[in-house]
Amino acid sequence: MAILLVYDVTDEASFNNIRNWIRNIEQHASDNVNKILVGNKADMDESKRAVPTAKGQALADEYGIKFFFETSAKTNMNVEDVFFSIARDIKQRLADTDSKAEPQAIKINQPDQAAGGGQAAQKSACCG
Structure with missing residues (x-):
């Protein structure tokens, strides 16, 4: 759901590795993964x-x-903020995805309004 890319501000090599990690994410992770x-x-x-x-x-x-x-x-500076921010962002992404999704329910025993012009569908000879 989310990836935290963490580097050490006292180590430039760890910062430079972020680009490699991002390439790996682009190759192997879901397109919509949240990153921080x-x-x-x-x-x-x-x-x-x-x-x-x-x-x-x-x-x-x-x-x-x-x-x-x-x-x-x-010192715990901003640690909670990181996790709360990513959690809120994931929650928002999931809510956005749910609101865009079309219902996948199949309705049974309802006449096809488009085909019958509002009339009930004819019964099959096999079922009476």
């Missing part, structure tokens, strides 16, 4: 940061990823 980009370790000192926030947001924009967050698993 997360830069973790946002609690680290700025001197240790290798990936600026703007660069993470630009990557999310480039791939049309609706949600981008910077988080800290250590």
